[in-house]
Amino acid sequence: MTEEDKILKEVTGAEYKYGFTTDIESDKIPKGLSEDVVRLISAKKNEPEWLLEKRLKAFEVWKKMDEPDWANVSYKKPDYQDIIYYAAPKQKKKLDSLDDLDPEMRKTFEKLGISLNEQKRLAGVAVDFVMDSVSVATSFKDKLLELGIIFCSISDAVIEYPDLVKKYLGSVVPTGDNFFSALNSAVFTDGSFCYIPKGVKCPMELSTYFRINEAGTGQFERTLLIADQGSYVSYLEGCTAPMRDENQLHAAVVELVALDDAEIKYSTVQNWYPGNEEGVGGVFNFVTKRGVCHHRAKISWTQVETGSAVTWKYPSCILKGDNSVGEFYSVAVTNNMQQADTGTKMIHIGKNSKSTIISKGICAGKSEGSYRGLVKIMKSAENARNFSQCDSLLMGDKCGSHTFPYIEVKNKSAKVEHEATTSKIGEDQIFYCNQRGIGTEEAIALIVNGYCKDVLNQLPMEFAVEAQKLLAISLEGSVG
C-alpha cells in the first residue's frame, strides 16, 4: 500500500459524528405520493383551503416535469413512490414550555449540541428545530415578538399570519420553477418563517436546525424570510442526519425577500450524512434557495457544504432594485464518493446592482465537485457590476473539480469579472509546515482554513469556529 493509499484509507476512517438515531415514536403516513397524500398532509396541518389548492396545483405541475439531469452528478434517481412524505415525532400536541419536551428529544438536542434553554440567549441565538417533517421547538419566540419580529414554524405562520404567508410564499421561487421546487411546493411539511418589521435590526442570530431522523422519509422543508424596509437579520441553518444505508431525499425551498434598504445574511453549515466510503447511503440534497433584493437591499448567502452524498444547490439573488447587492460565499467540500454541483445565480435587473461570488471548492478522495454559476445582466441593469472568483483545491489524484460559469450580458455598461484557480495542497507546503513543527493533519487544517478564509470570515463568530472544525474533520488525513 502506498503512502497515499494509506492516507486515503485513513480519511474514510473519519467518523460521521451525528450518525445516531433517536428512538422516538412517530406519526407517519404510508409511502408514496398521490393527490390523496397531498390532501392528507394539508389536513394533518389543518391548513386553509388556499394552501391546499396551491399544493394540488404544484402537484399537477410536478407530475408533468422531468427530473433534471444537466448537473454534473450521477446517482440513481429516487423512486418517488418509495418515500414517506410525512413523519412527525409524536408528542403532546402543543408545548406549554420547553420543559414539556420528550426526554428522547431532549437527548437529541444535547447530542447535537443545541441548547434550547436560557443559556443560549447569552450566545444570542434563537433556535427553531425541525425534525423530519415538523418544527419541534422554537426558542425566544416571545422575546422576539416584543420587537415585532415573527420567528416560528411555517405551519404556525400559515394559521397565525396568513396574509404575510399568502403574499410571499412562492413569490421568489414559483411553483413550476424546477422539478424539486414543484415537489416541495406540493408536499412541504414544515420549516421556518421569519418576518422582521420595518427598521428593526434583529438583535440575535436566528437559527434553524434541521434533522432527518425517521428511515425512508424525505425532508421537504420550506423557509420563508421577509425583511421589511430598512431591517436587518442574520439567519443560520444547520443540518444533520443519521447514518443509513439508503439514500434519503432532502428537497427544500428557501425564499428570501429583502424589501427596500433591508439586509439579510443567510448562513448555512450543511452536514447531512455523506454516505460511507463506498458511496452507500447519504442524503440527496436537492435544494432551491433564492432571494429577491428590492432597492438598495442586500442579500448575502454564505454556505459551508461538507455533507450529503449528492448536492444540487444554487443559492441565488434576484437584484431587482436599483443599487441592490447580492453576495455568495461558498466552501464546498467533497470527499470519498461525494458529488456536489453547486454555485449561484446573480440576476441583475436594477441599475447599479452589484454582486460578488467567492466560491472555494475542496475535493478529496474519489469525489467530484463542480461550481456552476450564472451571472445575468438584464438590459435594464445600467452599470451593473459583478466579480466572481472560483477556486478549487484538489487533494490526491482521484478526485475531480469542474467549473461551469455562465455569463449573459445584455447591457453594455456592465462590468463582469471572473477569476478562477485550481491548486493542489503541495507536498512542499506540507513539508514547510512539518519543518516548523506542525504535523501533517494540523498543516492541512491550517492550509485549508487559509484557503477558505474569505468565506469563513463571513460567518458569525461561533459558526466560523464550528465550520473550521468541521472542515478539519471532513478532510482528516486526505493528503498523500
Place this chain on the structure above:
Amino acid sequence: MDKKKIMLKIKGLKAGVEENNILKGIDLEVNKGEIHAIMGPNGSGKSTLSSVIAGKEDYEVESGSIEFDGTSIMDLSPEERAHLGIFLSFQYPVEIPGVSVSNFIKTSINETRKAKGLEPMPAGELLKLMREKMELLDIKKGFLSRSLNQGFSGGEKKRNEIFQLATLAPKLAILDETDSGLDIDALRIVANGINKLRTPENATIVITHYQRLLDYIVPDFVHVLYNGRIVKSGTKELAYELEEKGYDWIIKEVEEQCI
C-alpha cells in the same frame, strides 16, 4: 574536545532520490556555539544535505547516521526533528495563502510546545516575542497580518525565514542559500540578526554558493561539498581562497587524488 558539546554528528551519510545517488558519504560534526559554512558548486548536494537533515521524505537514506544531541534522528519525522530544535531556513520558502505570518508562527510555536507537553504560549507573551524580533530584523508593522510569503519579494521571504528562526529559537539553524535574492542592505540586516541570535548553546550551518554572506556571518569552519562529498575543510580563509580562485582548483585536486 568535550564530548557533551557535540550537537550534530553525521557519519558516512549516503542518500539520494530513487536510484540517483546525491550524497555519497558525508561526515560532519557540528559543536554547540559553532558556525559552519558549507560551500560548493551547483549540483554538489548542498540543498539535499539540508533536506536530509530536516527529514524530507523524498530522499532515501541508503546508509550512514545522523545524531542530534547524542541520539539518532534517522527514524524521526520532520516535525519531530523540528521539535528537537532543528530549523531549516528554506532556499525557496513556500506560499500559504490566507494564513497570516502571525498565525503561522503561533501555530508553529504552540505545536512545538504541545509536543513538549507545554500549554500554548499566552497571547500577550507571543505578541511581545514577535514585536521584539521584528525590531531586531527591522520588519515593518503590517508584516504580521500578511499571507505567508504570498506576494513577498525575494528579500521579504528570506527575512521572514530569519524572523521565524528568531521567534522559534532553535538549537541548530540550517540556512540554505539565505543570501540568494537579497540586496546588500537586506543581507546586512539578515546577517546582523543571525549574529545577534548566536549563543554558546546554539549552532548554525550556513549553506552558500558565494563567499559574500561570510563577510557578515563569520564561520568557524568552511567545508567544500563536491559531487556528494566534503572534499575539503578549513577555516574562513578557505572561503577567501574559493572566492579568489573559484572551485576549479579544488575539483582538479580531488580528481587528481582519485587517479
